[in-house]
Amino acid sequence: MVDLLVWVIFGLFVGAIARLLVPGRDPMGCLGTILLGVAGSVVGGFLASLLFGGLREGFRPAGFLGALIGGVIVLLIWRRFRGEPR
Numbered sequence: 636m637v638d639l640l641v642w643v644i645f646g647l648f649v650g651a652i653a654r655l656l657v658p659g660r661d662p663m664g665c666l667g668t669i670l671l672g673v674a675g676s677v678v679g680g681f682l683a684s685l686l687f688g689g690l691r692e693g694f695r696p697a698g699f700l701g702a703l704i705g706g707v708i709v710l711l712i713w714r715r716f717r718g719e720p721r
Contacts, residue, residue: 642673643669645672645673645676645702646668646669646670646671646672646673646675646676647665647668647669647672648672649671649672649675649676649699649702649703649706650667650668650669650670650671650672650673650675650706651668651672652703652706653671653672653675653703653706653707653709653710654668654671654710656703656707657707657710657711657714659714661710661713661714671706671709671710671713672702672706674705674706674709675702675703675704675705675706675707675708675709675710676701676702676705676706677705678705678706678708678709679698679700679701679702679703679704679705679706680701680702680705681705682701682704682705682708683701
């Protein structure tokens with residue numbers, strides 16, 4: 636249960652910072668921000684494993700910087716598929 640709470644807090648924090656770094660309006664609410672941060676962590680971990688260690692160990696969550704980079708990437712992809720202007 637504690638792990639889930641940590642993921643939610645981390646996702647909210649990273650998602651909020653990613654939304655602040657990428658200019659524009661994103662009406663996704665608190666739950667969307669949490670999901671953005673968690674998805675960013677997964678994407679950041681995937682990219683880090685590709686760049687630094689291969690995929691031998693499977694998917695791993697990223698640290699703060701990797702999650703932030705992943706969150707920005709996920710947010711930009713989200714906007715592209717929603718048809719929002721850049």
